[in-house]
Amino acid sequence: MSVPRQCLRELGMIGAGVMALVAAFALNMAQGEARIGVGDIIRSFAYNDDLLRDVVSGFRLPRATIGVLAGSAFAVSGALMQSILRNPMVSPGILGISAGSFFFIALATIFAPALIVFMPIAVAVCGGLVAVLMVYLLAGGFRATPLRILLAGLIVAMTISSITGALLLLYESEARFLITWSAGSLRQNGWSNVQLVWPWIVLCLIAAFTLSRAYDIARLGEDTARSLGQKHALLVTATLIVVLVLTGASVAATGPIGFVGLVAPHLVKLAGVRRHAALIPAAALWGSSLLLAADSITYMLGSLTSAPPVGAITAALGAPWLLWLV
Template sequence: MALALAVVCLLSIAVGARSIPVPTVLHTLFERDASDAAFVVWDLRIPRTLIGLAVGASLGVAGAVMQALTRNPLADPGLLGINAGASAAAALSISVLGLTDLRAFVWFAFAGAAIAGVALYLIAGRGGASPVRLALAGTAVAAALSGLTQGLTLLDRGTLDQMRFWTVGSLERADGATLARVAPFLIAGLVLALFLARPLNALALGEDAGTALGANLGRTRLLSLVAITLLAGAATAAVGPLMFVGLAVPHMVRTFTGPDQRWVLPYCVVVSPTLLLAADVLGRVIAPEEIDVGVVTAFLGAPVFVWLVRRSKVARP
């Protein structure tokens, strides 16, 4: 898996509107010069690849944690309203404050995701929230915030023009400054999620069995929500909402790791960015004009997920 990720990263740097031979890419990586190829590699392709690595790993892990937390095999980062919170806050910042630069409203998008996570925790009943209540509360929060976003974009043409690019989900418009803004949150979320692997295993056995095994259910749920908010919120703020990455990747991983979160989460860190970057590279070459990665993941993710379901029974998280 690590080798596949390395190959995809190399393709992400080499392939694009201007393809660069792999030997030239390798030479430029080790000896930067003043050539046009070096500018494309270092200033355009490498930041885009790093964004894809960080966002892909974050969405895959967020999806795995969410499926384990809710014990719902169809859970993804959009189920609990985190993505909807980021979108609503981004729309508000554009409509009310007139922000037009991605680097300007990325903080608002992350703040919206955090507020949605807090609202979900309060509505669901804090530490005693059951998986069903979390899912229902998340659906309600997502519906309300999605309605707010749609209302703002319908009433304000400027907001619509800005949001229609961001809501598709794209790695192209994110840069090194955007990655620097969200990286601390992504790293904190990944570390926290990996730390929760063992308590999530206990939680998957049910409340009584988990308590008997020494897991603090309230604390595990709270910290899981914090990890999901950090990961999905920061990733969505950076590149917009991406569909099916957090939903499908944990199922793909569990086909060869089993349900143990101590294996599922680390593998999601590797597999998820591999698929996201592969989709991004595919979007650059399948049409005369580049197709945003959000469109590619949505177009390919649905049939892949259906194939996984039909191939074998969906693995329980």
């Protein structure tokens, strides 16, 4: 395939991702307990409707914004892990990183609330790191095959999730705010979570894009990459840090949301995007679009108090995808 044609395919996927994100963002902004359309939202700012503007700027706009940030973070994390491990079946949720991050958030909420107040992202990153180490040891270290990594990740994720669920039941009063959030939720009350996580997510996305060329070389294989002068161990370490921070920051703001990091990169790859300079931004766009669309579906299935969590919708979409990959 010629280079110009490949570039056109990559630009087309990025352009389609931008349009999908705009549509998903507008759809998400229109969802809620009160029926407010996109036109009403625009008019609320144009004609100084204070009540409507407060609803939009205090609840719906932060919700959509955190969806963009978390969706892009989960999707790029999945793309980086699939590239560096050369395993198409991995993602932060499948390897237990999301579950580990939330487990540590639950522990800190119950036994050390001050940690959640002052360093929630650090707590989540530590939990994700512990989960990665457990998967690595259980899968057999360097001898691990893609299927063993997948199975070890699922075992660790389910085990940690079960322990977390037990903690939430045993310490219901201390963790009452986490119970409904444990399956993932984009609902926000103001901009505090957005202000907390956006610098970390944006910096990590920029770092991932900066390493695009290194990921293209790493895809050729460890021996080939080393022969070309690449320090593979350093790249793996940098990737792990980026993935842990992206996932930890997202889980700290939205709770554990699975399968976005699995589905979004594969959608981009199925369209023929291979170079990471295009794969990373395209995955971020489509991950955000998928998460916002899934959140919009939750409001279509129930009211504010009875709607299913967004994690249930992404699982319903992503589980068949994982079975197909296996």
